[in-house]
Amino acid sequence: MTADDYNNCVKLYADGLYRFMLKSTRQVEDARDLVQSSFEKLWEHRTEVNALKSKSYLFTIGYHKMIDLNRKNSRIEFRESLPEQKETASRASPRLKEVLEKALNRLNERQRSLVLLKDYEGYSYEEIAEITGLNITQVKVTLHRARLILKEWLVSVENVL
Amino acid sequence: MDINRNNYETSFLLYLDRELGPAEMSKVEMFLSENPDLQKEFELLQQTIFLPEEIVYGQKELLFHKREKRKVIPLYWVRIAASVLVLITAGWFLITNIQMPAKKVPVNNDLKINNQTDQTVGKDIIKNKGQSTQNGDKGIAKNSEQTNQSTVKRLPEKNNSIGKTSRYNSINQTRDTNSNSSSVPDESLVTIQKSNTALAIQPERPRIETDSKQISVLPGTQAPALVLVTAGSKDQLKHENADLKENAIQTENAISVVALDDQNKNITGFLKKLTRQNPDDDKTNNTRKVRVSVFQLSY
Numbered sequence: 001m002t003a004d005d006y007n008n009c010v011k012l013y014a015d016g017l018y019r020f021m022l023k024s025t026r027q028v029e030d031a032r033d034l035v036q037s038s039f040e041k042l043w044e045h046r047t048e049v050n051a052l053k054s055k056s057y058l059f060t061i062g063y064h065k066m067i068d069l070n071r072k073n074s075r076i077e078f079r080e081s082l083p084e085q086k087e088t089a090s091r092a093s094p095r096l097k098e099v100l101e102k103a104l105n106r107l108n109e110r111q112r113s114l115v116l117l118k119d120y121e122g123y124s125y126e127e128i129a130e131i132t133g134l135n136i137t138q139v140k141v142t143l144h145r146a147r148l149i150l151k152e153w154l155v156s157v158e159n160v161l
Numbered sequence: 162m163d164i165n166r167n168n169y170e171t172s173f174l175l176y177l178d179r180e181l182g183p184a185e186m187s188k189v190e191m192f193l194s195e196n197p198d199l200q201k202e203f204e205l206l207q208q209t210i211f212l213p214e215e216i217v218y219g220q221k222e223l224l225f226h227k228r229e230k231r232k233v234i235p236l237y238w239v240r241i242a243a244s245v246l247v248l249i250t251a252g253w254f255l256i257t258n259i260q261m262p263a264k265k266v267p268v269n270n271d272l273k274i275n276n277q278t279d280q281t282v283g284k285d286i287i288k289n290k291g292q293s294t295q296n297g298d299k300g301i302a303k304n305s306e307q308t309n310q311s312t313v314k315r316l317p318e319k320n321n322s323i324g325k326t327s328r329y330n331s332i333n334q335t336r337d338t339n340s341n342s343s344s345v346p347d348e349s350l351v352t353i354q355k356s357n358t359a360l361a362i363q364p365e366r367p368r369i370e371t372d373s374k375q376i377s378v379l380p381g382t383q384a385p386a387l388v389l390v391t392a393g394s395k396d397q398l399k400h401e402n403a404d405l406k407e408n409a410i411q412t413e414n415a416i417s418v419v420a421l422d423d424q425n426k427n428i429t430g431f432l433k434k435l436t437r438q439n440p441d442d443d444k445t446n447n448t449r450k451v452r453v454s455v456f457q458l459s460y
Contacts, residue, residue: 003226010224018218032220039224100211118178119211125180144174150209151202 001051006043009054014039016121017062023104023116024066034069038062059121060131063113070109096154103153111146118143164192169199173206 001009017038021031038061042049049057104112110132117123117131125139132139164172169192175181176189193203 007225010221014218014221014224015216019214019216022216032218035218036220036223043226096208100209103209104211115211120213125178140175140180143178144171147174147177147206147209148170151205154205154208 001046001049001054003046005051005054006046009042009058010039013055013058017058019120020059020113020116021062021066023120024109024113025070026105030069034062034065037065056127056131059117059123063117063131064133066113067109099154099157100150103150106149106153107146111142111149114139114143115146115150164188166196166199169196170202170206173203177207177210 014035018031018035021034022028025031025034038058041061042054042058045057104115107115113132114128117128123131125136125143128134128139128143129136134142172181172185172189172192176186181189193200
């Protein structure tokens with residue numbers, strides 16, 4: 001990819017990558033650093049990257065950097081420090097959105113990342129497998145477990161409410 | 162895979178994750194319609210799907226790489242600057258070239274006028290600085306001011322009534338005052354021809370004619386009765402018996418001309434040099450030699 005392709009990547013994917021990092025790490029500074037380092041690596045390897053696959057390449061870099069960071073910092077514990085973000089997508093109930101945000105924090109690192117890649121970025125199981133280095137079955141099983149956890153959380157909250 | 166009450170959960174999740182083909186999706190929808198009690202569970206799983214949020218990364222400027230752009234922008238201006246430089250150089254060269262002395266012409270070579278029509282053309286031959294004019298046959302020309310540059314063809318001294326004598330068969334030839342004629346090769350014959358709108362002097366192919374001290378006028382042409390030619394400053398024109406206007410004087414690259422036609426009316430125009438410098442001219446800086454250029458006369 002050329003420098004123009006790279007800059008186009010920044011325009012198109014920087015927001016999505018940042019959202020993925022922010023939802024995964026729940027730390028603004030960590031998310032920013034991960035985005036910056038991911039794009040730095042993309043720039044360094046731009047001549048080897050096909051422009052058509054630049055987004056997958058970018059998220060692959062970002063995902064592994066995020067995993068490395070979490071392992072390094074042992075940030076597997078539960079955190080709820082996500083800043084509020086502007087939401088454009090409308091869901092039937094703002095309350096449900098809030099409940100889901102909390103439910104997301106109930107997921108482990110891999111489950112959360114896969115849900116985000118699936119729902120926010122719209123990747124298929126196969127693409128998620130390429131990005132994360134898992135096989136398709138692992139992706140499928142992990143995602144399904146995550147959905148069931150989220151569903152149980154929603155049921156429990158509804159029962160409380 | 163058939164859907165039943167034991168494996169429907171996986172089918173629901175694959176459906177919601179858009180991992181099923183159209184046929185499998187239809188199966189799920191059919192199963193749901195046949196098992197309405199599972200509709201609630203399907204909706205709960207549907208609610209676990211996160212809708213995308215718009216989150217903006219506010220530091221994109223840090224990510225853009227402009228290094229390659231910086232390389233391009235200067236090259237762009239350098240390219241323009243180079244083009245301008247080439248144009249200026251070419252223009253300067255062109256102007257300089259036009260101003261240079263014309264190709265050498267033989268001193269001994271005379272010019273001939275074919276006086277076959279009633280009207281004759283005064284011809285003009287440009288000389289270098291300080292050179293005088295001479296008559297060929299009838300010898301009318303007098304020397305112009307030596308301080309003036311390039312000369313001119315003149316009227317007879319006593320013939321101030323321009324146009325009264327409507328026919329001049331004068332032959333003026335510019336010569337080298339040093340009479341260094343032997344150094345100049347034999348060369349061109351010049352023909353003056355008048356077209357509908359312009360008087361053009363066209364070079365003919367060089368002939369070897371030792372007698373050709375004439376400028377030939379083609380039969381049937383209607384050339385001006387008198388042609389006054391000057392170059393450079395208007396001071397030169399003081400010696401002419403013609404009413405010249407300042408705006409008739411052209412630049413150094415052209416020579417102003419005033420002519421009287423047979424109705425005694427002024428025709429103003431300019432001579433534009435068409436020939437180029439002879440490369441050998443540089444060697445003759447200290448000598449005065451006759452040089453004849455071919456001009457296009459327009460008015």
